Amino acid sequence: MTTYTHIDQTLLNSILDRLLPAIDELASAGQMNLSDEIVRLAAQQARFNALFTAAMNSFSERHPSFDSLDSEQQDDAIRSFEANNAELFDVLLSISYIVYYKDSRVHERIGWSGKSPQPDGNEMEPWDESVLENMRKREPFWRRTDV
Amino acid sequence: MTSNNGSTNETVDILVIGAGASGGAASAWLSEAGFKVKCLEQGYWQDPSKYASASADYEFEMMTNWAPDPNVRQRDEDYPVNDSASPVTPVMFNGVGGSTILWTAHTPRFHPSDFRVKSLDGVADDWPISYEELEEFYDLNDEVMGCSGINGDPANPPRSPRQMPPLPLGKDGKKLISGFEKLGWHWWPSDSYVNSQRYGEGRDACNFCGHNHMGCYQRAKSSTDLTYWPRALRNGAVIETGARVHRITTDDSGRATGADYIDSKGNEQHQSARAVIMAANGIGTPRLLLNSTNDAHPDGLANSSGLVGKNLMFHPFAMIAGTFPQKMKTWQGPLGNIAMSQEFYETDKNRGFVRGYTFQFQRSLGPAWIAKGGFRKPIPWGEGHHELLEKRLGSTMGMAVIGEDLPELHNTVDLDPELTDSDGIPAPRITYTLSKNSRDQLDHAIENAKKALEAAGASDIYVDPMMRQSGWHLMGTARMGNDPAGSVVDKWGQSHDVDNLFIVDGSVFVTGAAVNPTPTIQALALRTADYIVANRQDLKG
Ligand SMILES: Cc1cc2nc3c(=O)[nH]c(=O)nc-3n(C[C@H](O)[C@H](O)[C@H](O)COP(=O)(O)OP(=O)(O)OC[C@H]3O[C@@H](n4cnc5c(N)ncnc54)[C@H](O)[C@@H]3O)c2cc1C
Numbered sequence: 001m002t003t004y005t006h007i008d009q010t011l012l013n014s015i016l017d018r019l020l021p022a023i024d025e026l027a028s029a030g031q032m033n034l035s036d037e038i039v040r041l042a043a044q045q046a047r048f049n050a051l052f053t054a055a056m057n058s059f060s061e062r063h064p065s066f067d068s069l070d071s072e073q074q075d076d077a078i079r080s081f082e083a084n085n086a087e088l089f090d091v092l093l094s095i096s097y098i099v100y101y102k103d104s105r106v107h108e109r110i111g112w113s114g115k116s117p118q119p120d121g122n123e124m125e126p127w128d129e130s131v132l133e134n135m136r137k138r139e140p141f142w143r144r145t146d147v
Numbered sequence: 148m149t150s151n152n153g154s155t156n157e158t159v160d161i162l163v164i165g166a167g168a169s170g171g172a173a174s175a176w177l178s179e180a181g182f183k184v185k186c187l188e189q190g191y192w193q194d195p196s197k198y199a200s201a202s203a204d205y206e207f208e209m210m211t212n213w214a215p216d217p218n219v220r221q222r223d224e225d226y227p228v229n230d231s232a233s234p235v236t237p238v239m240f241n242g243v244g245g246s247t248i249l250w251t252a253h254t255p256r257f258h259p260s261d262f263r264v265k266s267l268d269g270v271a272d273d274w275p276i277s278y279e280e281l282e283e284f285y286d287l288n289d290e291v292m293g294c295s296g297i298n299g300d301p302a303n304p305p306r307s308p309r310q311m312p313p314l315p316l317g318k319d320g321k322k323l324i325s326g327f328e329k330l331g332w333h334w335w336p337s338d339s340y341v342n343s344q345r346y347g348e349g350r351d352a353c354n355f356c357g358h359n360h361m362g363c364y365q366r367a368k369s370s371t372d373l374t375y376w377p378r379a380l381r382n383g384a385v386i387e388t389g390a391r392v393h394r395i396t397t398d399d400s401g402r403a404t405g406a407d408y409i410d411s412k413g414n415e416q417h418q419s420a421r422a423v424i425m426a427a428n429g430i431g432t433p434r435l436l437l438n439s440t441n442d443a444h445p446d447g448l449a450n451s452s453g454l455v456g457k458n459l460m461f462h463p464f465a466m467i468a469g470t471f472p473q474k475m476k477t478w479q480g481p482l483g484n485i486a487m488s489q490e491f492y493e494t495d496k497n498r499g500f501v502r503g504y505t506f507q508f509q510r511s512l513g514p515a516w517i518a519k520g521g522f523r524k525p526i527p528w529g530e531g532h533h534e535l536l537e538k539r540l541g542s543t544m545g546m547a548v549i550g551e552d553l554p555e556l557h558n559t560v561d562l563d564p565e566l567t568d569s570d571g572i573p574a575p576r577i578t579y580t581l582s583k584n585s586r587d588q589l590d591h592a593i594e595n596a597k598k599a600l601e602a603a604g605a606s607d608i609y610v611d612p613m614m615r616q617s618g619w620h621l622m623g624t625a626r627m628g629n630d631p632a633g634s635v636v637d638k639w640g641q642s643h644d645v646d647n648l649f650i651v652d653g654s655v656f657v658t659g660a661a662v663n664p665t666p667t668i669q670a671l672a673l674r675t676a677d678y679i680v681a682n683r684q685d686l687k688g
Contacts, residue, residue: 110540
């Protein structure tokens with residue numbers, strides 16, 4: 001499986017800063033140092049990892065001096081990559097969103113419990129028969145085939 | 148769960164190819180009647196306690212190792228599908244339980260009119276059987292799979308009492324329904340093969356985790372590894388897992404003799420049988436039949452009609468999503484098992500198309516899923532991202548349109564000339580275009596979905612006019628009929644060409660109706676099994 005290089009992680013953090021900017025008290029995603037986790041998680045599936053690596057390589061080839069651009073230029077560079085490499089950009093965006101939204105600092109800000117769906121599940125109010133009051137009054141309207 | 152043993156190759160009465168929804172039902176029924184049944188399944192047993200919904204990385208797993216698209220999931224047991232000539236991507240799961248491992252288990256039935264589209268609307272063909280002939284098998288299947296729901300739906304004929312009350316609608320479900328109520332349009336709580344109470348062997352009630360589409364940890368969702376297969380194994384049926392069939396073999400008289408397959412260790416094997424049942428789904432079955440050529444049948448087995456692999460139907464699927472001002476924890480409760488509307492199900496020629504559609508109400512999931520778009524395009528990155536995420540999280544609901552696809556010869560599954568699976572077996576290639584009738588249906592549905600969402604108070608409405616990742620219903624590629632020149636199997640699922648070859652999966656569908664197909668697939672599988680029990684004792688050794 002491909003391992004990622006330090007230089008690329010720097011680039012990744014710079015991209016993350018633009019994708020998920022700071023809000024309220026929360027730093028931007030690059031400043032939150034999510035790149036280690038992104039690299040770890042991407043490696044959990046060979047196909048995904050290959051696409052992610054290709055996305056990062058292709059991005060750094062296209063924009064070798066991304067770090068030295070100002071914010072607006074960086075946004076333009078990302079937008080151009082997005083427009084020209086839709087599939088690869090989608091992979092980069094997906095893993096960025098997934099790792100950002102599994103971070104407890106983000107959970108705290110958006111009020112998300114952060115628990116995995118199982119084993120606890122959720123509570124729901126019980127089935128309430130009264131909701132069918134109107135529908136029960138409706139005559140059957142399925143199409144008969146015996147006429 | 149073990150598979151009894153699996154890999155002894157002595158002759159069996161019935162060899163079933165595929166351990167999914169239909170293979171499970173047929174195997175249980177035949178083994179109950181004393182037939183010696185063996186199933187070859189290319190995938191493996193799943194352990195619900197290891198499903199990814201209990202992992203911190205579930206959102207990553209959902210789009211990779213547990214993705215419904217085999218081209219994305221790429222497990223060893225998956226086969227690739229060339230879908231480059233189709234706007235719809237076929238999705239499935241390969242393992243014991245088949246695609247019911249990942250399904251949503253929304254389980255409506257066909258309507259009586261669905262079996263009579265030629266007589267009623269002058270299109271496609273009538274089925275050689277009626278709703279009434281299938282009804283007892285629908286009932287039987289409901290009992291084994293376990294159906295949550297409630298009788299009295301005015302859009303459908305009366306049916307037997309459901310095994311469990313409906314799954315609760317939730318605040319979000321009620322909200323969506325309020326739009327239909329305002330417009331005076333039909334809606335009804337969905338029939339679902341998801342337990343609203345404990346039901347079946349070791350199967351709990353749903354705990355509303357919202358992620359049963361990546362395997363149900365709670366065993367509340369019915370999948371055949373939990374329902375039919377334990378029963379079949381108790382009756383003495385065996386499953387050999389990791390067994391990838393590549394050819395149905397025949398003798399000089401053209402009768403099926405069994406199957407050639409590659410076992411889990413990569414060894415070539417032959418399993419002989421007195422009869423073969425194909426249950427590899429609407430893509431896997433034509434793939435195998437087309438790959439089973441020899442001098443006597445150079446165009447594939449059971450294919451004198453030339454219709455194996457033709458008439459592929461998906462359900463053309465549009466998604467219309469909206470955002471509500473209320474926060475309703477829309478991630479709580481199964482994604483697609485709330486309610487449905489069949490206001491526009493039956494043909495009304497004033498609409499400019501024939502047949503109709505169902506609206507299936509949908510919840511939404513957690514923050515990364517919402518950020519990634521869920522039913523929509525991803526939330527834009529950069530400025531404004533956080534605000535939009537907060538607006539949509541917990542308040543996004545959708546309506547899926549399931550339109551009736553009619554059979555067309557040019558929509559096909561054939562063998563790709565180059566692409567193969569990991570064992571070198573030719574992969575299926577899909578060629579599909581959406582018909583004008585289907586497009587008109589979807590457009591009509593989209594306008595009505597917008598009205599219903601707006602009536603319920605939603606804004607920020609998004610339309611996906613045809614979802615690409617929506618090929619979950621695979622139908623029509625070995626259709627049934629009375630005329631051997633115009634169909635592959637007869638009304639019992641028996642091949643016209645090969646009297647000991649049967650097909651029980653969605654391939655046999657004549658038309659697709661406008662509902663999720665699996666209760667109908669399983670009812671047909673039970674009916675075929677019942678026919679074999681009653682009429683083909685000659686197949687018992
Ligand atoms: C994500 C998703 C959601 C769905 N939601 C719903 C829903 O809500 N309601 C509904 O009615 N339907 C739904 N479906 C569809 C439903 O799962 C299928 O209609 C049903 O499982 C089809 O049953 P089957 O027996 O034809 O095939 P499957 O269940 O697909 O089983 C076929 C089996 O055959 C095996 N096989 C194939 N080829 C070979 C070979 N060469 N050798 C050995 N084994 C082979 C496969 O590994 C597989 O296990 C959904 C499907 C998916 C993927």
